[in-house]
Amino acid sequence: MHAIQRSAVVAPVAREKKALVTISSLEKRYRSRDRADVHALCDINLAIEDGSFVTIVGPSGCGKSTLLRILAGILARSSGSVRMGQTEIDGPSRQVGVVFQSPVLLPWRTVVDNVMVPSEVQRLDLGAARKRARELLALVGLADFEDRYPGELSGGMQQRVGICRALVHQPSVLLMDEPFGALDAMTRETMNVELLRIWREQNITIILVTHSIPEAIFLADRVVVMTPRPGRVAEVVDVHLPRPRTLAMFNTPDFGRYVTTIRRHFGSVGTE
């Protein structure tokens, strides 16, 4: 809350409306362990603008995590194309940072050394990387915890470290796979507000997968609604809530209308 007040001066910068990530006719099929053919993703077409915040929402099993793993280059697609700028994504890219559902920190490394991992892997200048890692940790309020080990941190703090790690090599896209799913509701809200601040300050494109409809709306410029079996894009909803967003917006009629629009796609519309 206070974080928002402090940096409320800066309205989102006017960004070029250029597609950074282009997904066309993307298909993913695989054979499950019991040898059944699974059609995980069916004809996905999306253009994600540079600097935008896009959330992908859907029930479990709709293939949203599969889509994110394909974007991260750690899962092969069956057909179709995924481009970043002009280049086809056929594997992990240095332009991408990834945050997973669990923090996935290396317990034998200190917090700052965990943040350094992508810079080390990509053989970047380690002195500069350490400086940037420290800045990022300060940005998420963990300046005093740099030299601690992950085991000494709470779940929310660990996930903040995970976010710093995904940003340290200055990627242009941040991919987040249900990053706050394991956190309690209060921490989750705080993290949402904090993430928006990071997004504004770091000037990057964020693609975030979630199964929480309110979270998807609160964060996004655009919400991609997916339905399961096979996973398809049911609708892309542009969110016109003003920025900077505040937690108070959860209770506005506008917010409620977005929730209703998206929930329509998921059948059981809150009737008992």
Next chain:
Amino acid sequence: MSVLSSVSVRRPSRLDRAKAQVGWLSALLLLVILVVWEAAVRMLDIPAIVLPTPIAVFEALGEGLGTGSYLPHIAVTFTEIICGFLAGAGLGIALGILIGQSLFLERLLYPYVVAFQTVPKVAIAPIIVIWFGYGLSSKVIITAAIAFFPLLANTIVGLRSAPTEQIDMLRAHTATEWQIFRMSRLPQALPFIFVGLDVAIVLSVIGAIVGEFVGAKEGLGFLILQKNFNFDMAGVFAILLVLSLIGVGLHLLMTTIQRRVLFWANSNQIHVTGL
């Protein structure tokens, strides 16, 4: 937060106190056993060539150490243990890393490794002595053969234990297979490797003695046979005591190193190895 931390602080301290109490009881138990032993031998008039009294054992130990007659033998056996342990453990870890690289290599090599492991090392010790002579090298080889398997098995399992999420995270940030090995698989395997090292160091003591029993001109195993031959039971027991002190010492050294290296692993994992 405050509730959690106070709980986590209180529990180990209560545990420590309990541990200390059990430690005292344990020492007391030893004393009781020694007293009963001494009294039984005296009252039942058991001959010294069957069972020596604890006092006679300590006298023999004092004489052996005092006159320095044990020292060269201790040095020989200790060298065999350490060299054999290092060779066997090194080979086990190296082969474990190699086999851990692919299921293909595992399927190709592992059956033979298991077949080798099922052969009792005591049974091949005479062959090794004939091949490599009565000196140091045959004992080192027998010890290495015994220390090898725990490390091979634990290294393979350990390298497979890295969470897929960790590997995905590294891969997504463009790590190469070598970087994944270095930054995730190997550190994740360390707790398992240390379990293997701890088992292997204790087995190494057995290996060296077995080797010396089969054929040797010096060493503590040789000394046991010699004293046995002379019906010097107190002397045999004294050397057994020396051997067990060497074993316990090496085990403690290993757990100390382990605690230093694996400060990050959760303590339950470490406790599994406690002998």
